[in-house]
Amino acid sequence: MAEPRGPDVFARAHLRLALLFAGIVVILVVVSSFITYLNVRSDLQAAARGVFTPGETEQEFVTRSLGSFRWRLLAVDGAIILAVGIGGLLYARSTLRPIRDNVAAQKRFIADASHELRTPLAIMKTDFEVALRDTAFPDEARPLLRSGLEEVDRMTGMVDDLLTLSRIDAHQEQLVDERFDLAALARQTAHKLAGLAAAGGVTVQAGGADSAPAAGDERHVQRALANVLRNALEHSPPGAAVEVQALTAGGVSSVTVTDHGEGMTPDELEHIFDRFYRADSSRSQERGGSGLGLAIAQWALRRMGGDLVAASTVGVGTRMTITLPMPRA
Numbered sequence: 001m002a003e004p005r006g007p008d009v010f011a012r013a014h015l016r017l018a019l020l021f022a023g024i025v026v027i028l029v030v031v032s033s034f035i036t037y038l039n040v041r042s043d044l045q046a047a048a049r050g051v052f053t054p055g056e057t058e059q060e061f062v063t064r065s066l067g068s069f070r071w072r073l074l075a076v077d078g079a080i081i082l083a084v085g086i087g088g089l090l091y092a093r094s095t096l097r098p099i100r101d102n103v104a105a106q107k108r109f110i111a112d113a114s115h116e117l118r119t120p121l122a123i124m125k126t127d128f129e130v131a132l133r134d135t136a137f138p139d140e141a142r143p144l145l146r147s148g149l150e151e152v153d154r155m156t157g158m159v160d161d162l163l164t165l166s167r168i169d170a171h172q173e174q175l176v177d178e179r180f181d182l183a184a185l186a187r188q189t190a191h192k193l194a195g196l197a198a199a200g201g202v203t204v205q206a207g208g209a210d211s212a213p214a215a216g217d218e219r220h221v222q223r224a225l226a227n228v229l230r231n232a233l234e235h236s237p238p239g240a241a242v243e244v245q246a247l248t249a250g251g252v253s254s255v256t257v258t259d260h261g262e263g264m265t266p267d268e269l270e271h272i273f274d275r276f277y278r279a280d281s282s283r284s285q286e287r288g289g290s291g292l293g294l295a296i297a298q299w300a301l302r303r304m305g306g307d308l309v310a311a312s313t314v315g316v317g318t319r320m321t322i323t324l325p326m327p328r329a
């Protein structure tokens with residue numbers, strides 16, 4: 001297994017790439033010139049000796065020589081093209097190896113670190129909860145404990161997202177195929193996040209179809225809904241409303257979450273499903289999200305045959321739509 005290398009690995013790869021490329025071009029030019037030279041020389045020598053085929057004039061000899069020279073040149077070109085193709089593949093593989101090793105090392109690190117962080121976080125959570133239940137604990141310390149517990153929960157969520165990401169990359173994240181009611185799940189999720197909505201002075205209006213039968217992995221869909229709704233709440237000004245609407249049409253069940261927050265520019269919108277992307281980092285930094293929620297949600301929904309799409313206008317708001325296939329009868 002290759003050792004993780006420092007940043008100079010790119011400088012070395014750069015130099016090696018340039019040298020290899022120059023070397024290959026030089027070899028090709030020299031080889032093709034040499035072969036052309038040998039061909040022309042042998043024809044000219046034959047002409048100088050006057051060894052023409054019986055009955056052949058000088059003019060006919062030149063035409064025949066040029067014709068055969070053309071075919072030899074074509075054969076040489078074919079061989080060179082083949083050599084360039086094979087050489088190019090080997091060359092690309094060798095120059096990409098350090099980058100591939102680094103990416104693999106990074107992924108291993110994310111997987112190992114998130115795995116290792118789970119136990120201390122679980123212990124901290126239990127400690128905070130035990131302390132909060134302890135009646136001997138001074139009341140003044142309770143807000144501090146509650147805030148600590150919230151932070152531990154947030155970090156646990158981030159670590160879980162990182163672990164999910166590692167499992168997705170290792171093709172280990174398995175999805176189950178269940179039947180459930182997307183409309184009911186959306187209502188439940190809105191209910192669970194009522195505290196967050198109230199804290200931000202935002203009202204959630206759940207409506208639309210009473211039931212929206214869907215097929216997919218309910219746990220992942222719940223996670224996607226919670227992230228989309230949390231995003232909408234966190235980006236809504238106090239006093240605003242967030243609308244959650246369920247719908248069924250054409251064999252598809254969907255839920256739209258509409259907020260009236262600051263919205264996003266087309267440029268930001270293009271990247272929100274990228275891993276670790278957070279638009280307007282100064283604003284997002286305060287909340288400390290990891291920028292993984294939408295990337296994981298879209299991956300999961302697409303694997304279930306559904307999708308997650310976004311539409312947004314700066315100063316007007318954002319609409320996120322989750323779609324899932326309806327179960328086959």
Ligand SMILES: Nc1ncnc2c1ncn2[C@@H]1O[C@H](COP(=O)(O)OP(=O)(O)OP(=O)(O)O)[C@@H](O)[C@H]1O
Pocket residue numbers: 161227231232235259261262263264272277278279280284288289290291292293294295318
């Ligand atoms: N409703 C919205 N209004 C404005 N910006 C949004 C909205 N939803 C998402 N975004 C932008 O898209 C980014 C990516 O969202 P995503 O949910 O993937 O990550 P996050 O919320 O920052 O972190 P987490 O991984 O904890 O969910 C957010 O940081 C935010 O900038």
Ligand SMILES: [Mg+2]
Pocket residue numbers: 227228230231289293294
């Ligand atoms: Mg989010």
